[in-house]
Amino acid sequence: MSYKRTPSELQKHATLFWPSDLAAKEQSASIIPKLIATQDKFISVLHVSDSSPDAWKNVLAATKELHANLFLKHLMVLADLGGEPMQRIKAGFKEIFPNRIMKYGWKGRHYEYTFQAIPTTARLTNRALHVDGKHFHKKHDLEPLIEDVVMLLLHGAASLSGSIPDIVRDRCVIGALIGEKTELEKFVKQRYIWVSRITGGATSNTMGQIAQDYVRDILVDRLPGWKVTRNGSIPGISQNSGITDISFDVVARSPNQKWFGVEVSFQFTTNSVIERKAGQAEGRQRVLHNAGHKIAYVIDGAGNFARSSALNTICKNSDCTVAFTPSEIDLLVGFLIKHSKQ
Secondary structure (H helix, E strand, O other): OOOOOOHHHHHOOOOOOOOHHHHOOOHHHOOHHHHHHOHHHHHHHHHHOOOOOOOHHHHHHOOOOOOHHHHHHHHHHHHOOOHHHHHHHHHOHHHHOHHHEEEEEEOOEEEEEEOOOOOOOOOOOOOOOOOOOOOOOOOOOOOHHHHHHHHHHHHHHHEOOOOOOHHHHHHOOHHHHOOOHHHHHHHHHHHHHOOOHHHOOHHHHHHHHHHHHHHHHHHHHHOOOOEEEEEEOOOOOEOOOOOOEOOEEEEEEOOOOOEEEEEEEEOOOOOOHHHHHHHHHHHHHHHHHHOOOEEEEEEEOHHHHOOHHHHHHHHHOOOEEEOOOHHHHHHHHHHHHHHHOO
């Protein structure tokens, strides 16, 4: 059996989006798992809210799984508008919407929405909207400020105001898809592939650690008698003539002292992690082979497959490349056992 794959071969086995059991881990540590877990519910709310441009309020009130600030967070991510740009919009709010009124078009008709809280609220921040990391996981019912922002994010692009900012005109478009399930699903799924700074940065690092823990825990369970550690090193494997040991996401040592480095990357959004790993791939494989060891990669996520050049480099310089499904992790276990006996 060949454990080396090309990117196209690997993608046939990939899950691309966070597996439910991975998304369920450490939900309190990250926003992404909660968003992924409620993605289909979010789409359903908008799909059935097609009787009027604000029918979503009644549907949301009848939905236990999707509280108001969580619904708002989905919209902020999809529109790529967080607290900081919202604060800038607020600064010019009176000029954009005189008398607090947003006139907009929806499904061929004209409507008006009167903002309740935005003009007078002290700050329009993630914290004020209950969507920051600290308050996101606490349920908040629909309140005037949240409703104001939801309506802006849904229908801002359809505003009839001549002074609407380009950032609103370009990004606040999802209201036009209400009731259109196929288009909604396509928009939401594709948009989440490149989720912006709102759920990037520290969240990406957190989820990377969760992915590494996930792989390590399976290997510990499936390989009794082995020593499996996260962020470990292998004796004699260094990057500067023995001064600094090379750190691997996961290190596995068999009972007969065979060593394996395992690099893990599950990127739902596209970022530079896969590029860094690609830059290290050739050198890491060479130094491990010279010492009689092997290197494997667990690679998945739509963001990683968007970086085809980096993924191709990794596949060329890997002894075993698998995706993030149970059957693929089983393949990795088989590789480790087979080569520990050689």
